[in-house]
Amino acid sequence: MRLLTHNMLSCNIKGVTNGFPLRIEAEKVVEKQVDFNADFLKNMFPKIEWKALVAAAKSMGYTDLPDQAESSMIDSEEFLKKFHHALLQLHLEEGALICPETGRRFPVNKGIPNMLLHEDEV
Amino acid sequence: MCSKTAQIRLVSSHPEVYEPCDDSFALVDALLADRVNLLSHRPTICMEVGCGSGYVITSLALMLGNEAPGIHYLATDINPNAVKVTQETLESHGVHAELLTTDIASGLERRLAGCVDIMVVNPPYVPTPEDEVGGEGITSAWAGGENGRSVIDKILAFADTLLSEKGWLYMVTLTANNPSEICLLMRAKGYDAKIVVQRSTEEESLHVIKFWRALDFQGEGKEMVAAEKTIPSRVMESLLSQFPRLPFWKSSNSTL
16 A cells, blocks of 8 residues: 555545544555656645655655645656655555544555455444 | 457466457457547546456557556456456556455545546346345356446446546447446436447447547536536437437327
8 A cells, every 4th residue: 555545535434524544553564666647646646645755655664755735846856756756656455544533443454455444434 | 460359279278257248249340440549548547447357458458558658547347357367368468456355446546536538348237136236256257237337337337436537438239238228327427429349240239438528518516508408409319310219209209
């Protein structure tokens, strides 16, 4: 699971209002090389919740992202490279995503989060 | 030589996972036929709901991949085995998609709303008893409840949330799903539709329908133009002419 995906996930349990972002419990993190594409990053930037990305990257061991980001920064190649790395190259292979409101754990195995709910959560 | 679609010999399998079949091929054929449009559409996020063996999402990534770098692929399935098989299929073709085990797109709807540029779905469309719908095993691949529409209707609701302004949805349906009605329901939400591929047997017809947001739609909450209050007859004619006339349509036509 890339952090781009993590930035798009929120807890889907019925009644939960504060389910984003899911906290990451990282057991195994892998770095996978992805071709750098500035256009893609510039397209995605406005949709990203920056604080959530920074926290997620930290929990995966990457601390180089600036705490805050503004749209003017996407003109900087140095910034884009860090953004690229955090968003696309860090993979959570094994671990869990934890709902901030309920504490419910959504397991991540082989890079795949399991968001299936139990009957009483739907 | 670069293949533009997944190769069957490289597609992974599992006893509880739906293997690529006529409907999968029809959907991929529809995407292939539209490939030039897909490329010039410059999508950022492409998503498959119900990835099964991974045949379709892998094919999509292959056919767009080399000429359009910088596309994020995402696929979901309610069947954990299907997601695992999809991962194997993607890997054996050297392409990547982010995968999620979930019911349709549950968990993504808040943050991914309005972000998906291309959505592809080969849904469970077979009419079955309602209690067969929504399991996590292989029946989830086909069980569609009454008129085969239970899951389709849920998917369409998700699609409306997730699709971007320029979003396109490609979906496989059977005649039994009442595709004319589906198109009318989608029209009421502001989508135009077109059958892009049709395959017929003696008993049934498969239709791959493409949906996109109509430019002239006024939408809810805005002042409705008088002409939009009822579906204009020319739109009805055009929609209905695309589908085989089923007996019950003949009687309801007269009230329009």
